[in-house]
Amino acid sequence: MHELILGGAKSGKSRCAETRAAHWLALPGHGAVLVATAMAGDDEMRARIERHRADRAARVPGLATREEPRALAAVLREESLPGRMVVVDCLTLWLTGLLMPLDGAPVDDPAAEVDALVDALAAARGPVVLVSNEIGLGVTPMSRQARRFVDELGRLHQRVAAASTRVTLMVAGLELPLKGPR
Template sequence: MHELILGGARSGKSRCAELRAAHWLALPGHSAVLIATAEAGDDEMHERIARHRADRAVRVPGLATREEPRALAAALQAESAPGRLVVVDCLTLWLTGLLMPMHGAPADASAESEALLAALAAARGPVIFVSNEIGLGVMPMSRQARHFVDELGRLHQRIGAACARVTLMVAGLELPLKGAR
């Protein structure tokens, strides 16, 4: 069963996905991989990524990690298998890297989103997506920021429609939006 877990910064969304992975891994013959989409552009982000790696290794020791900031559809296709849970953390950073890359020109977010949705439809095992819900506040002032909010909202709607379960995390609490557990 596929799931989209949304929430604000420090809402507990990644922890929720890790808990789902830990439960999955407790079942005989199951494996799990996390596709991390973060890209380190400065020293603080390097440290943050290293801390997340170390913390995840303690919390969910059987969870493998693949770092893929751009080619998410291809990574999902490659990692999906029967008996294997794929956790994608997170769509927000992936879309940021596409629309506002540190190097090179922006990618076609619509085409990349289509490829990701096709990979999800073809997935041979369950997939959990983690993403920031950023559309609850005021409309941003800059054109680029408004475009990003719009694109992320569209992506969330499409991924949410394709998933059997959608969960909103607030203050570490799960609020089921679709397909209650």
């Protein structure tokens, strides 16, 4: 069973995914890995990433971490095993890395990367929980680049939601089920 967890900043979506992983890890013979997609472009982001590592280790000690900002489909194929949950945190930063990378050229059209991700999700041999920011509820951004990002993220969410058994919206730490078993 795959799940997409959406929400705004500090809505509780990462904590919700960690809770899913903790419950999974409590079952005999189960493992879990978190695939972190953030890249540290400045000191504040480096500190944020380090804080997330430490907090995650304290909250979910058995949750392994793999950091991969770009090759998400390949990592999902490698890490997905029977009995192992893969948590991806988050799709928003992954897409940012494709469209607005800190180093290298941006991807002109992320459709092939999204197709590869959806294919990897369909081929996953264990459960996958994907976290992403829902940013399409606000006003239309003023810049062309920001509008494109909102559009591409919305398309990504639609594709991943269609491929997921369950979709959850997080608001103020509360889970609002949108699709699938409750």
